[in-house]
Amino acid sequence: MVKSRRSNRSDKNNELLRNDIKNNGYYTETIKTQKKSFVSRIILPLFICILCITLSVCATALTVFYVRKINQPDTDLLFINNPIQSPEPVNTENPVPTETQEVDTDTRPDEIRENLVITTYRDISRVEVTPLEVDSTISDAVQKIMPSIAYLKCMYADEKGVHMTEASALIISNDGYMITANSVIEPLCYDKSNEFKENCSISVFVDFDFNILYSAKVIGRDKTNNVALLKIDCDRHLQFIEYGDSDKLYLGETVIAVASGNNAFKGQVSAGIVTGLSYTFHDRILSDSETPKDILYMINTSAVMTSTNNGGALVNKKGQVVALTVFMKDEQQNGFYKAIPIYKVKEASENLEVKPYNEEVTPNMGIGLSAETWNFATTSEEDQKTIYVKVISVSYVGYGTPAFYSGLRAGDLIESINGEYISSAENFLELKNTYLPGDNLDLAVYRRNEAGDLKKLIISVIQDTVK
Numbered sequence: 001m002v003k004s005r006r007s008n009r010s011d012k013n014n015e016l017l018r019n020d021i022k023n024n025g026y027y028t029e030t031i032k033t034q035k036k037s038f039v040s041r042i043i044l045p046l047f048i049c050i051l052c053i054t055l056s057v058c059a060t061a062l063t064v065f066y067v068r069k070i071n072q073p074d075t076d077l078l079f080i081n082n083p084i085q086s087p088e089p090v091n092t093e094n095p096v097p098t099e100t101q102e103v104d105t106d107t108r109p110d111e112i113r114e115n116l117v118i119t120t121y122r123d124i125s126r127v128e129v130t131p132l133e134v135d136s137t138i139s140d141a142v143q144k145i146m147p148s149i150a151y152l153k154c155m156y157a158d159e160k161g162v163h164m165t166e167a168s169a170l171i172i173s174n175d176g177y178m179i180t181a182n183s184v185i186e187p188l189c190y191d192k193s194n195e196f197k198e199n200c201s202i203s204v205f206v207d208f209d210f211n212i213l214y215s216a217k218v219i220g221r222d223k224t225n226n227v228a229l230l231k232i233d234c235d236r237h238l239q240f241i242e243y244g245d246s247d248k249l250y251l252g253e254t255v256i257a258v259a260s261g262n263n264a265f266k267g268q269v270s271a272g273i274v275t276g277l278s279y280t281f282h283d284r285i286l287s288d289s290e291t292p293k294d295i296l297y298m299i300n301t302s303a304v305m306t307s308t309n310n311g312g313a314l315v316n317k318k319g320q321v322v323a324l325t326v327f328m329k330d331e332q333q334n335g336f337y338k339a340i341p342i343y344k345v346k347e348a349s350e351n352l353e354v355k356p357y358n359e360e361v362t363p364n365m366g367i368g369l370s371a372e373t374w375n376f377a378t379t380s381e382e383d384q385k386t387i388y389v390k391v392i393s394v395s396y397v398g399y400g401t402p403a404f405y406s407g408l409r410a411g412d413l414i415e416s417i418n419g420e421y422i423s424s425a426e427n428f429l430e431l432k433n434t435y436l437p438g439d440n441l442d443l444a445v446y447r448r449n450e451a452g453d454l455k456k457l458i459i460s461v462i463q464d465t466v467k
Contacts, residue, residue: 137317138254138256138269138271138317140319141256141315141316141317141318141319142256142258142269142315142319143319144242144318144319145241145258145313145315145319145321146208146258146260146266146267147207147239148170148171148238148239148240148241148313149168149169149170149171149258149259149260149267149312149313150168150169150170150171150178150204150205150206150260151166151168151204151205151206151208151210151260151261151267152166152167152168152169152180152184152202152203152204152216152261152311153165153166153202153203153204153205153261154166154167154184154185154187154188154200154201154202154203155188155199155200155201155202155203156187156188156197156199156200157197157198157199157200158187162199165184165307166261166307166308167180167181167184167261167307167308167310167311167312168180168259168260168261168308168309168310168311168312168313168325169184169204169230169311170241170311170312170313170321170324171206171238171239171240171241172240172241172349173238173240174237174238174239174240175234175238176214176231176232176233176234176238177219177229177230177231178204178216178229178230178231178232179227179228179229179230179311179324179345179349180228180230180310180311180324181226181227181228181310181311181324181325181326181340182221182222182223182225182226182227182228183226183310183326183328184228184310184311185202185218185221185228185230186221186223187200188200188201188202189218189221192357192359193357194218194219194220194221194356194357195218196218201215202215202216202218202230203215203216204216204230204232205260206232206234206236206238207236207238207239208260208266208267214232214233214234215232216230216231216232217230217231217232218230219231219352219353219356220349220351220352220353220355220356220357220358221352221356221357221358222348222349222351222352222357222358222359223357223358223359224358224359224360224361224465224466225340225344225345225348225358226326226340227324227340227344227345227348227349227352228352229349229352229353241313241321242319242320242321243320243321243342243346244315244316244318244320244321244322244342245320245322245343246296246299246322246323246341246342246343246344247296247341247343249274249277249296249299249316249322250274250277251273251274251275251276251277252273252274253273253274253316254271254272254273254316254317255271255272255273255274255301255303255314255315255316255322255323256269256270256271256272256303256314256315256316256317257269257270257271257272257301257303257304257305257309257312257313257314257325257337257339258312258313258314258315259305259306259308259309259312259313259325260308260312261308268306268308268309270303270304270305271303272301272302272303272304273301273302273303274299274300274301275300275301275302275336276298276299276300276336277296277298277299277300278296278297278298278299278300278400279294279295279296279297279398279399279400280294280295280297280364280366280398280400280401280466280467281294281295281366281367281368281396281397281398281399281401282295282364282366282466283364283365283366283367283368283369283429283432284368284369284429285368285369285370285371285425285426285429286368286369286370286371286395286396287371288370288371292368292395292396292398294398294399296341296343296344297340297341297344297467298338298339298340298341298467299314299322299323299338299339299340299341300336300337300338300339301314301336301337301338301339302335302336302337303337304337305325305327305337306327307327307329308327309325309326309327309337310325310326310327310328311324311325311326312324312325313325314339321342322339322341322342323339323340323341323342323345324339324340324342324345325337325338325339326338326339326340361437361465361466362433362465362466363432363433363435363436363437363439363463363464363465363466364401364402364437364463364464364465364466364467365401365402365403365408365432365441365461365463365464366397366398366400366401366402366403366404366464367394367396367397367398367401367403367408368394368395368396368397368398369392369393369394369395369425369428369429370392370393370394370395370425371425372392372393373390373391373392373423373424373425374390374391374392374393374413375388375389375390375391376388376389376391376454377389378446378454381456389415389446390415390421390422390423391413391414391415391422391446392413392414392422392424392425392428393411393412393413393414394408394409394410394411394412394413394414395410396410397409397410401464402461402462402463402464403461406459406460406461406462407459408443408445408459408461409447411447411448412445412446412447412459413445413446413447413454414428414443414444414445415444415445415446415456416443416444417431417432417441417442417443418435418441418442419442419444432463435463436463437463437464437465438462438463439462439463440460440461440462441460441461441462441463442458442459442460443458443459443460443461444456444457444458445457445458445459
């Protein structure tokens, strides 16, 4: 019956639909939608929001709890409800062993557990922290050396006119003696002399007092080592430098180039490191007990310099002078600057008090010789006859010297120089010094091969100068 009514209603609707389409070309239809309830519109979204907030709070609480737990000391508490006092300070000199602390052990057995706290201590070790080097180290060194550096104003004239250059000098005594580079004053002096040319002079300012001018005179010049000794008559007490040990310098060590002048009222400073140490070896006779050692003759540094640094100081972090800085405009610096080891400067200045001028050029191969001569018999390669040979032995070859690059070795036996036979080690040094630096010397040398036999070689060495 119900189904019949539904079908009748459907037929009636279809008939009305056909009539609308036939009469109007379209039809209308009414669709009823069910209105959402209060629960679905408000209560359900609110519940979901509260649930999300609750889960977020729980996750945050668990995270905080876990972080605090892993950062707590290793302490095992049987009952966390019982408060305990912090342990007494311990001696950090010795590690603290793990131990058990009992509280109120006279109580009954069933009360012991309630009053018992077991604390596990970690071993304690002393950690010493060394502070990093700070700028105050460099500043202290500069403040120490600055009063010992004089400012030089050099006036000289040539065919192009009158010129003025600035430089520095190191005060080495409280009565006015100071050292600088010979290249500073060489244009002012006559050739091979310490006397100033006409219209040439050196004005000196000390202790940054530019109101008082002192005139310097040249005591001595060492052209070979690029050192000059000056003297001023000063009525004030001068602070002189403290010598350092240039032989103890090492690559990468911090050094400071300090100079006076250069339009800077308190001088100029630049810090850098030791980038190179150049060594040589001077030809000489070695004793049997002597251990040969190469000689430091030049220091390279990354501390930036200008012309005012010519004759200035290269100091270590203690403010001790380890080298005399030199600056030559004509030389290509390539980012590295040169300084003469202070031991060499000191030795040259002391010699200038005795010998006021030095430009000796001594040729050098860079070998150490044994004092003994050796005689042995060998077979001539030309006619296979037995011949007797006198030789001297090479005990040492300096690194980077002409002998080193020629291939000469320690243990080689030298018979002659350019065909002239040698009678002794002294005779060898005298003979080689008759040749100039740059001359080629052919050495007749005997050397043992792998089989132990002596073979004769000719080794060519181009002499250099003593540095």
